[in-house]
Amino acid sequence: MDQVKERGMHEIHEVVEWMTGTGPGRRAGPGLSGVLLGGAARARTVADGPLRLAVVGECGAEEAELHRALAAVAAGRWAELTTWAGSYWVIADRPGERLVCGDLANVRGVFYTLTAHDEVRWATSPHLLASQTGAGVDLPLLAARTVAGEQHWPHHSPYTGVRAVPGGWGLHLTDDAVRLVDVTAVPEPVGLWEGADRFGQAFNEAVALRMRAGEGPVGADLSGGLDSSTAVLLAARQGEVRAVTYADPLTSAEDTAFAARVADHAGVWHRTAAGGQDELPFAFPAGAPAGDEPTLDAANTGMDSCYLAPVAGLRAHLTGHGGDVVLDASSACFPGLVQAGQRRRAHRQVVAWARLHNTAPGPLWQQVKDTADGYPHALAQTAQTLETGPVFAAPAHGAWSWLKLGTAATWLTADGRAAVAAWLRRAAQGAGEVRAEEFDQWAALRATGACARTSTPLYAALGVRPVHPYLDNQVVRAAFAIPAFDRHSTVSYKPLLAAALPDLPGWLTSRRSKGAFTAQRIAGLARHLARLRSLIADSPLVTAGLLDADAALRFLEAAARGERAAGLAELHQLLVTCHWLVTGPAPAPAWAPGVRSC
The missing domain is CATH 3.60.20.10 (Aminohydrolase, N-terminal nucleophile (Ntn) domain)
Known part of the structure; x- marks a missing residue:
């Protein structure tokens, strides 16, 4: 050989x-x-x-x-x-x-x-x-x-x-x-406790591999949440870690305190970056690489360049991306149980979930039963809704569904609704029946992985090479071998983590909350409003007749006033897409280091 x-x-x-x-x-x-x-x-x-x-x-x-x-x-x-x-x-x-x-x-x-x-x-x-x-x-x-x-x-x-x-x-x-x-x-299904050891071994090996692969310290995100904190604690047992945290006046103080506590417990070098107005999202600075596809992280360039500066140039940078997907499951497991013939168990979980979220269980249970009708039916039904109208944004809170038309659907023109409906019908024609929780976990996994992939050029420009141990094949397989409704709990948060890694500190695995960046996004919309108006108004999606600029702009302005938090994720996606369309990826090289025709 x-x-x-x-x-x-x-x-x-x-x-x-x-x-x-x-x-x-x-x-x-x-x-x-x-x-x-x-x-x-x-x-x-x-x-x-x-x-x-x-x-x-x-x-x-x-x-x-x-x-x-x-x-x-x-x-x-x-x-x-x-x-x-x-x-x-x-x-x-x-x-x-x-x-x-x-x-x-x-x-x-x-x-x-x-x-x-x-x-x-x-x-x-x-x-x-x-x-x-x-x-x-x-x-x-x-x-x-x-x-x-x-x-x-x-x-x-x-x-x-x-x-x-x-x-x-x-x-x-x-x-x-x-x-x-x-x-x-994916291996044959096993229960939570039977599969926990395999998951713990796979994740330990995923982190250890990055620590072994080279010399010198490794950087790491440390937001204070369970996922990044666990990666830092395991990595610190293998070698030198330099952890970084982002904080600004809008950041959860609890997150920052947890990050500091984890760093102290692990004994690692730790820096907390103090962000401000200049680091708010949606600045879209000139010169930032666009990449091959739109990426959500394009909106966070200022924040990323601020907190990652102390670890630029290190051989790798650990993240907690993917932890939500492999450690937990969404409420898609409720219709999945109905599809599996476990209606009583599904009903009990829906009632518990409704009480936890202070909402009525009856409407949620009806949504769960409707969702159990199947994926192709949902695609075709949504396509018909777009074609016939009128289109209304679905409530922000409610049971999981295959496809929930949100605020973005109300921004489409008639031609835009017809075009999206045509894509949905093509998807329906090629779709087979699938369990809700299976569909959702794979969709979430691929979306998380695609986000990591498409943001790579942005981090490369900052001198950072992210690695994502939660997204490794063997980690994913070990997690998905445990049924989603066993990984999901209405009484505890990410129970797989504590079961798989019992030596983690109890004060970490018992945490039930995690801050979000909603306030930063709203503040960023307000700060950059004039430029974002132009980004939408001049978008190729508008000139192609697919997007109603007035409808999207009305939502943008309301969101910048803090009045429309429910549709922020869709607005975020629209803005990075519009930015990517006008920036465009760099010309592809015929050959460059790391490029080879095969």
């Missing part, structure tokens, strides 16, 4: 050089070429004759494990190539076939398209493929994502004709076919 190769950032093209001219499609038939954007990722390859395997990213496999995995490549057992600790891409060849795979959470994205000559091209950058094929931005899809979320179209990128490989799937290429293969490989 060939020796394992390892290279740094500037030599990643040599690591995957074996893929050039040797993959499927390089003979007669459609070409199957791709581009891997590795950045600062570590890349390793092994080979045995025609069997070849590359892992690019943070992969915990030892050299011997990579060599043994060539047997899985030979047999086409693709999911086995995704079960090491860490976050990484996989590229594997056997005669006549290639697999290109990211991760379950979609932090490591993979995209593909057909050229004018019917060649299949893949890349880890959708914009790069769009620039090669001349594809433009799909404005109706961006409008649909703003109104309904991106979870209904996991196979689409923001560019016309550029397809996305959903998290948990791999792109399988042969000379005459392209298909997606399922690599989720």
Whole structure:
């Protein structure tokens, strides 16, 4: 067997050089070429004759494990190539076939398209493929994502004709076919206490991998919440951690106090940044990279540059992103129980949830029963609502639903409603029946991973390389093997964390509250109101006839006065989308460090 190769950032093209001219499609038939954007990722390859395997990213496999995995490549057992600790891409060849795979959470994205000559091209950058094929931005899809979320179209990128490989799937290429293969490989279901040990081991290993991978200190977010605090406590057992916290006059004092207490308990270096008016959201400073897709973090550039400055240049930066998804579950578990035939259990939980939120259980129970009718029905029903009108914003609080039309739906023009309805009908045609809690946990996971992926250029410009141990494949698998209604509790918060890591301090795992940045967002809207008005009024979504500028502007102005907190998340999404459309991603390089045609 060939020796394992390892290279740094500037030599990643040599690591995957074996893929050039040797993959499927390089003979007669459609070409199957791709581009891997590795950045600062570590890349390793092994080979045995025609069997070849590359892992690019943070992969915990030892050299011997990579060599043994060539047997899985030979047999086409693709999911086995995704079960090491860490976050990484996989590229594997056997005669006549290639697999290109990211991760379950979609932090490591993979995209593909057909050229004018019917060649299949893949890349880890959708914009790069769009620039090669001349594809433009799909404005109706961006409008649909703003109104309904991106979870209904996991196979689409923001560019016309550029397809996305959903998290948990791999792109399988042969000379005459392209298909997606399922690599989720979630273990058989187990109860909370049976699965807690496996989760604890997986998360410990995910954190330890980052601490082992290099020399020098590692940075870490420390907001004071359970997720980032746990990551800091585990990392501090492995090496030097430099933790940073953001605080301003609008920040929860309880969060700041908890962050300081965690840092003191762990004995780590800790800095709290004092933000102010200049750090409020929605400044959209000139010169900040736009990235391949709209990203929510584009609104927080001032805040991020303020609190992350002390850890710029460190080899990695730990975050708590994904903790909410894997440690807990939403109220989607209620209709899921109804779908599973456990109506009594569902009713008890709905009543308990209603009491906790000081609301009437009757209407909530009716919503739960209606939601149990299924996903395709909900998509088609919502499309009909948009087509026939009138459209009203759904209440902010209530039971979970497959698709809840919020305030953003009232900003659409008639053409915009028709365009979004058409996208929903296409989604309904391709949708199968699925349990509510299963749909929701995977949708939330992929949305969280996509947010982490799309914000990478912003953090790179600040000299920060975030890593997200909660989103690692094995951590996700260990969590999702525990049914959502076992991870969700109406009487305790994130019970999996305390069960999986019993040595965490009780004062941390017993915490029930966590501050939000709603006040900062409202203040940022007010501070930057004039510019944000122009951003919406001049948006391509408006000029294309999809968005009613007057309706959106009325909401913006009311939100800036603090009168419309219920629709802030949708307004946030609209503003970053409008900003991205007028800024646009940087031109894609033909070749650069960390870029390689395959």
